[in-house]
Amino acid sequence: MNFETVIGLEVHIELATKTKIFCGCKNEFGGEPNTHCCPVCIGMPGVLPVLNEKVVEFAAKAGLALDCKIANFSKMDRKGYYYPDLPKAYQISQFDLPICIGGHVDYKDGDIEKRVNITRIHMEEDAGKLLHEAGTGTAVDYNRCGVPLIEIVTEPDLRSADEAKAFLETLKSIIQYTGVSDCKMQEGSLRCDVNVSVREVGSTVLGTRTEMKNLNSFSAVHGAIEAESARQIALITDGGKVTQETRRFDDIKGKSYAMRGKEEAHDYRYFPDPDLVPITITDEQIALYRDSLPELPTAKKQRFIDELGLPEYDADLLTGERAIADFFEASIAAYNEPKKTSNFIMTDLLRLLKENGVEPDDNPVQPIQLAQTLKLIDDGKINVTVGKTVFEDVFKTGDDPSSIVEAKGLTQINDTVELSGMIKQIIADNPKPVADFKGGNKKALTFFVGQVMKATKGKANPKVVNEIVQEELKNA
Ligand SMILES: [Zn+2]
Incomplete structure (x- = not known):
């Protein structure tokens, strides 16, 4: 059986706003742990989030650069799950009414023009970071809590690791141009979840997919797709079945490991965030955003x-x-x-x-x-x-x-008198190459030019030297 790999990506991009998405804390990479935090972003009871208008503007601009339709009406929802780096036990995200719908990215895979369609782009807040320290256990840094993100979800239009990499490079370039993110992967500003399934060539039904989360380099994305596609093909060829699950990809070992069963939307108990009003964007505003794109x-x-x-x-x-x-x-x-x-x-x-x-x-x-x-x-x-x-x-x-x-003292020597004297001397000192030149060996010319450049420490005007050498060799 011949297989093809089907890949869809979820790309998380941190927006370069000055402050976080729902509070006035600094949105800045790094810093002493837990110093860019306030009661809002660490989810204290009773606090009220206020949406940063710049986040809406940046998300809309990213969408416009990718030919998405910008929704006039969208809203923020709560996505419920518990994890130590998410102190509220829910993430504020967008569920059924995201800010951008549709869109596409045209990219080049080698010499071939290809297109990836975009399903949607939504806004959400980032979670904190767990710091696992040997011996002392795990600590939580909440600095990243509330950093604004957009998540760009693609259709399953990619067919190989190379295509995925080429697409991501183009996407990164476009987003960098818009100025809404620096897309620094080494600082986690661009991270990628990869969905991979395989199917028989010619089939139109999608196979069961697995997901690998939080890959933060293009080589990790490439490696994860290749390894996972090979694993699924081997499994099916042996008569086995792919289980829908989230897997962790180990970049160094080049292998992925099962982490947990895949969650469905209903597991998250999405519901509209009652603390945040819906977002309305007028066509005039959208036109202004479009005009401000570089x-x-x-x-x-x-x-x-x-x-x-x-x-x-x-x-x-x-x-x-x-x-x-x-x-x-x-x-x-x-x-x-x-x-x-x-x-x-x-x-x-x-x-x-x-x-x-x-x-x-x-x-x-x-x-x-x-x-x-x-x-x-x-x-x-x-x-x-x-x-x-x-x-x-x-x-x-x-x-x-x-x-x-x-x-x-690198000024070029253009003085023909000075150069002529030097060249005459070099010609007189090298009868053998002169004879070679006269015998029709044009390489001898290069030898003399090289000698002059050496004598002048590379400062002679090569064009002038060439002319004089030719002239003097004729007379020699
Ligand atoms: Zn804060």
Whole structure:
């Protein structure tokens, strides 16, 4: 029997509002445990939650960026369950009337355009965190209680771990552009529950699914899907049956373990939160939210191709992360050479970020500094090779390119008289390569250019050197 894997995702994204969803506590990652808390977010009896308007705005903006329909009327519900990190013993979420319905994300799996449909997006509060400490037991940190979340639920449209990863990368990029979340997975700002089932190829009936919760890296999502799909296929092939359950995926071992039977909606005893009024959003408000969205990656990419004449490859790489796209646009605003700027970003900046483990958001180079480096090259003050080392110094020291060139004496040697003298001497000292050149070996030319660059510590103008070497070899 041939199997196919069917995957649906529930993506939890923490919203970057200044304060929490129902109180005025700081919404900030980290901090001393239990210092960003108040009676509301730790669920003391008798307190009253007040919905943060920014959460509604951010959720609606995320929905608009994903082509969802924004509900004019929605409400908050209580989802009852007990867990030590949830002091109220219920989570305020949205049940039957979520803020966003429908929508889709178009993404590329390799070269193929694919689409994932979105079922809904709802708003909810995050729970606290359990800190398991060896020897001393488990402690609870309530700082995360009441951090605003949106949960994006997809249709079961994905068919492989690779598709899931490609989709998540696109989703993350779009949400980052909207500015409603930083989507930092290492800080838990984007976490993913994965639903996996398998079925015979050609079947239209969904198999029994299992769920793996709280995966916080794309590689964990990828690994969980591959391992779980293989486990289910082996089970069915052996004549067994998949049990609907929640499983825990161990990223290091690459295996999942049964945790508990899957809950159904009725297990949670949802009911409308009597402390919170329903949410109404007018069409005018929705239009305002839509107008305030920035240019999104797909539109930006197309504009880079159409208006700046960049190849699709460049446009793709530059728009993948908003921080890089912003850096590129600020650089060309200072020095309008899109292709040269793009080349420098792709080959030098992205490499330096990667080698030094720096996130694009924390890029130490100012856009004007890249513009200045390119201008120094174009003005003939330094050559391209020196430009690359200067840029590396800018990255490491933060100094301006012109001061680096001056301090290190890297100014390009364009003086033909000075270079001619040097080249004549090198030719006189190397009769063998001269003979080779005259015998038709063009590689000998490279040898002489290399010798001049070495003698000038790489500072000679390579174009001028090339011309003089050719000229002098003819005369030799
Ligand atoms: Zn609070």
